Every structure is written in C-alpha cells, then in structure tokens.
Amino acid sequence: MQAQHTYQKPGLGCWLKAVWNKLAEEQEWRGLASEDRHRIAQDMALSDGDLAALVRNGGGSAELEELLARRAAAGKARLAPELLRDMQHNCAFCAERPECRDWLATNESAGAPAFCPNREVLAPQG
Structure with missing residues (x-):
C-alpha cells in the first residue's frame, strides 16, 4: 500500500x-x-x-520534496542526482512559491504546474 x-x-x-x-x-x-x-x-x-x-x-525544499514524492508515488524512475541540485536552485529562487503551495494544496497529480521552472524534469513521462 x-x-x-x-x-x-x-x-x-x-x-x-x-x-x-x-x-x-x-x-x-x-x-x-x-x-x-x-x-x-x-x-x-x-x-x-x-x-x-x-x-x-x-529554500523551497518542502515544495520540491512534495513534487518528488508525488512523482515517486506515480511509479516514475528516480531522477539523476545532478538534476536535483539544479531543481533545488530553481525552487529556492522561484518567485511562484506561494502559487506552488496553493497548487499543491488543491491538486494531487504527479508532475508540476505550468509555472514551475522544473516542469519539464518533473513531467510524468512513460
């Protein structure tokens, strides 16, 4: 489960x-x-x-951790460690963090919202 x-x-x-x-x-x-x-x-x-x-x-780590947890729960492959550093940097300096928190609170899907700078990496692929 x-x-x-x-x-x-x-x-x-x-x-x-x-x-x-x-x-x-x-x-x-x-x-x-x-x-x-x-x-x-x-x-x-x-x-x-x-x-x-x-x-x-x-640092935006709570938002990124939630996005990564949703990705893992959807059965997606783990991301390469070298990607995580860039993703952490993107989240830490993202101007959309309040919107991200709202999106996380109202949306349970894997992936990321359209405004997310890590959207392409987090997209639920195959």
Whole structure:
C-alpha cells in the first residue's frame, strides 16, 4: 500500500513555529563572521548574495520534496542526482512559491504546474 502525499497549508501553530524558527535562523546567520558566510556560500557553489537570499526567503525544499514524492508515488524512475541540485536552485529562487503551495494544496497529480521552472524534469513521462 503506497502512502498518499498531500500538501496541506499549515495552521496557525505551524505558522508561528515557522516564524520563530526563521527568526532564530536569521539571528544565527547575522552572528556569523562575513568570511564564514562567504565560505559557506562557496561550499554550496552560490554567490554570497544568493546564499543571503536563501536564508532570508527559505529554500523551497518542502515544495520540491512534495513534487518528488508525488512523482515517486506515480511509479516514475528516480531522477539523476545532478538534476536535483539544479531543481533545488530553481525552487529556492522561484518567485511562484506561494502559487506552488496553493497548487499543491488543491491538486494531487504527479508532475508540476505550468509555472514551475522544473516542469519539464518533473513531467510524468512513460
């Protein structure tokens, strides 16, 4: 029996916890020396500005994880690891994340919405 994956909008308690965690992350980020932040960015193959934006805006991993879980539940082949890094980058900097969350909450299909920058990779093929 396969587990059903459905994205649900978080309630108030989840939202408050997320805000609290976000504030703690930002405080920790600001507490790092600039050379440490730069080294972390280099390790992740990101610019300093891109890494700062990720910390500020979050990484989009929940949305990508849900899309990948739906793909796997549909019996599609695993994606090559080298694709995942690009997909994570696309999700992290996607301006459509609120729309993506809404789409996930109202649509249970495998694949991705038309506005998704990873749509071609996630498309349920053969």
